[in-house]
Amino acid sequence: MFRSRSKDEQAATAKVTADQPQQPRDPQAPKGRPTPKRSEAQAHRRTRAHTPANRKEASKAQREARRVDMAKQREAMASGDERYLPVRDKGPVRRFARDYVDSRWCVAEFFLPMAVIILVLTMIRVPQIQNVALLLWLVIIVLIVLDSLGIWLRMGKQLNERFPNESHKGVKAYAVMRTLQMRRLRLPKPQVKRGERP
Incomplete structure (x- = not known):
């Protein structure tokens, strides 16, 4: 009663769906899977975001971000763009x-x-x-x-x-x-x- 489908049945189903061209899903039709909880969706997004693997990569990413910020500040100092000026000049x-x-x-x-x-x-x-x-x-x-x-x-x-x-x-x-x-x-x-x- 609660047995899983056999491997042959699963392979046959996969073959049938692979032969048929994919149709765009009707927005009103059910998705075929439950909507994930908010906490699950946020956890999934965090794992997909690129996080540095070690301290060396983290410090390298931090240096790069600081370099980009300093470049924006230098450009703002030359042009007078208020958005990127240091706090003392804003x-x-x-x-x-x-x-x-x-x-x-x-x-x-x-x-x-x-x-x-x-x-x-x-x-x-x-x-x-x-x-x-x-x-x-x-x-x-x-x-x-x-x-x-x-x-x-x-x-x-x-x-x-x-x-x-x-x-x-x-x-x-x-x-x-x-x-x-x-x-x-x-x-x-x-x-x-x-x-x-x-």
Whole structure:
């Protein structure tokens, strides 16, 4: 009564079905098998997903994923794509801070070229030239401090007007640090021209 079918019967059935062309199943017709439980279907999906066999493969897959993420971030830094920027550069407030700095001339961005010139002047063994170099150091540092203070105050006012309900924590420091970089070396790349107000 509860015997399984004999092997001959199973082979004959398989031969008959192999000879007949497969017809598309009617969606209303029964499937011929029970619907699997959700837990069974999820377990089946997990086993089908490619999981690394050992730690070496897992670390290799992790490195590859990290490499892809870093490539996306580099591309976003060049194009300004908000989706892939690092967390410190994301959001409309940070974008405004970048545009605010990039739209104007800043004294601090000329610090590196001036530092090289002053360094060369200090190497010359003429006391008058060395005194001029020291005076230039003092002047450039005072100008950078005054310019940074002006940017800090003016941008704080602009942030309060434009983004009253958003957090401004660290934004002014972020903008001032951006002024210390030469324009062509800034990341994310400037999206506005000089004189073009954000």
